[in-house]
Amino acid sequence: MIKFYNTLTKRKEEFSPIEEKIVKLYTCGPTVYDLAHIGNFRAYVFEDLLYRYLEFRGYKVIRVMNITDVDDKTINGAKSKGISLREYTDRYIKIFIEDMERLRLKKPDYMPRATEHINEMVEIIKKLLKKGYAYYKDGSIYFSISKFPSYGKLSGIDLSSIKVGARVDKDEYEKEDVKDFVLWKKVKEEEGVWWDTEIGRGRPGWHIECSAMSMKYLGESFDIHTGGVDNIFPHHENEIAQSEAATGKKFVNYWLHCAHLLVNGEKMSKSKGNFYTLRDLLNKGYNPIAIRYLLLSTHYRDPLNFTENSLKQAENTVKNYNEFYRGLNICGYEKYNPEIKKEIEKAKEGFIEYLDDDLNISPALSSIFSLIKKVNIFFSKGEFGRDNVKEVREFIEDIDKVLCIIEKKEESLSEDILNLIKEREKARKEKDYKKADEIRNVLKEKGIMLEDTPYGTRWKKN
RNA sequence: GGCCUGGUAGCCAAGCGGGAAGGCAGCGGUCUGCAAAACCGCUAUUCGCCGGUUCAAAUCCGGCCCAGGCCUCCA
Known part of the structure; x- marks a missing residue:
């Protein structure tokens, strides 16, 4: 019997999927404006563990990981490089997938891109407008939080206590209530990115893409939705509001959130500049499997303080483990x-x-x-x-x-080396240890270590 | 200010009412022709601090200290 801690109920609960033996899983994916750092990958490694373990336990898992390929950062990034948004995000998607492979993250069944699901988003927004949950203001469309009484049930946030941030985007002044969130952003000509749709010319807000893509591939109600704890509010809270308002059905049964990766005791983040990308670590010579192991080996709801020292420890553990297996x-x-x-x-x-x-x-x-x-x-x-x-x-x-x-590893040795090993064994039998040790040293320099065991001599490559 | 998480050996990390798992590192030993690997032993009378409840607390309650997160884009 599997149990998960559900952010929605703040309790560990017995896991029971909607359809027997099938799990529909949505995992919030990357915004492809830059390299992901290993703090981001902590979440993806956690999701990989979840994905693989559910399969290990006999479930058929249908997993979606979205790709956010339109937002302020991707638009600005493409602009500063002087290339199209598509070209820009393609580049980072490719890198992201390579990084996933290095960390042995199993590819999700679907990796939909936001820009390819504009129609689905428009459909949801139309429903919300029709039902009175959304309103136009100066060409943009907002979700009215006051129309959705259970708003805050995931994050436990008390709306009256929300401190409105000092940085307020210009069009946010147009909202009826500062806490409302944007579903559809009116076109800004200078951005050069927009879609002409039934609800106007513009581009989607961030939250709506996850509702649209999750419901398209998994249905209006599905089993598990995951992300980092920093997504609980406002992102996931807003997803619940817009999805449930649109369908009238419960959106997700189990919400799982993983804690942050820290570096020197602080959250690793782009804005703090205290991040390592996977490539940084690989360039320093670290083993990606050890990185995977390190990210995997701490419980997902506990903060993990990343240090190169703990990565070295993880490398040793992985090395010993593999030597056991190969031995x-x-x-x-x-x-x-x-x-x-x-x-x-x-x-x-x-x-x-x-x-x-x-x-x-x-x-x-x-x-x-x-x-x-x-x-x-x-x-x-x-x-x-x-x-x-x-x-x-x-x-x-x-x-x-x-x-x-x-x-x-495809481990094989050349004839010459195998003969040397045989020669050494013969020398050992004849108690010609000088010769035996010489051969052992020669092989050591070639990166081949010999170990004499009761079962015979075994070798391994460094 | 509101909400939340963590503080267990040199490092990482389980345990969450009754024997302080495991990994990494270190030291001593066994084995070995020597190594390597492996094994054995040692390395926290004690779980941030102070009180309380209890026959019994790392585990529950209260207070405090430290570190971090969310409340704004963020995995």
């Missing part, structure tokens, strides 16, 4: 140890029990590390057979559908 290759014993199967079952139960509990990853990983230790003990005692190798590998591969931290 399973060699084992000469014929006998089968039934205890190992029991330990695998125990580890699997732990893994599922904890991840079922609101994706509580730390103890879930802990149960895997306990298994590794047990296996190592059996291994070094020589109580580990060939079929045990197979079952442990299969288990590690199975949970790797969720974790995705195994680095499968």
Whole structure:
């Protein structure tokens, strides 16, 4: 039984999808005006864990991740480069997808672009106008919060206490109520970006795209909607208002939000300039799998303070984990140890029990590390057979559908090197340790490490 | 000002009423021809501070301190 902490009810709740065994999942995606930083990727890694774990538990998951390719930042970015909005955002979408691949983020079933769903947005706005939830003011269209009594139910915000920001956009002065939000922005000729639609010439506000694209691909009511905590208000609050006002139905059952990535104790953000992009870290030589592991290994609702030191720790963990996995290759014993199967079952139960509990990853990983230790003990005692190798590998591969931290390398050695290894083994048997050590050193310089085990000599590439 | 989160060993991080998981790093040992890997042991009499409730609190309650977030675009 899976439980999730639902921001809407502020409680952990048993998860039960609308349609049995099918989960419809909407995850707020990037605004493609620049490189995403790893704070952004924390959210996407969390969503990846959610996506993969639901599949691991036997659900068919239909996942949408939107691409915001029209807003102030993308428009300004394209303008300053002197290229079209499309050309500009295409560039960053391509980079974003490459970054996702580096972090092994499973591609969502749909990655719709806002600019390709203007009609769907217009339809919702028309409904809202017709039902009296929206109004025109000076060519723009706003949502009237006062018409939607449950406004604030997600964020728990008290409308009367909202402090109106000092920076107020010019057309926001035109709203009936400062707290109302824009659905459709009247054209600004100088921006050079607009659509001619039934509701006028202009471009969409930010929030409406998520309502339009989620409902198009997932239906008017769906199971899970995720994002960073900074999206709770106003973005998700507004999505609920406009969607539920338009359809009269409950929009989303479970709202999951992940905490921020901090750097030196502060939120990592573009505006603070304290961010690392994935590329920054890769250029410094860090392993993307370790970055994935680091972002994955802290519970998603806890703030994660990012440091290069913790990334180095993560690298070691990933390295050890992979060496364990690869080291399973060699084992000469014929006998089968039934205890190992029991330990695998125990580890699997732990893994599922904890991840079922609101994706509580730390103890879930802990149960895997306990298994590794047990296996190592059996291994070094020589109580580990060939079929045990197979079952442990299969288990590690199975949970790797969720974790995705195994680095499968095409590992093969040239004839020459294999012969050298054989030669060294022969020398060792003949107690010619000088020669054996020489060969070991030669191979070490080529990045091939040798380890003598009770089962024979094994090698690994650095 | 309102709402919210976190403060557990050198670092990261579980536990949320009754034995302080796990990872990384370090030290000592076992194994090994030597290594490597692995294993064993050690590394928090104590969980930000002060009170309270309780037979019993890291866990509940009250107060305080520190750090951070949201209330404006933001994952």
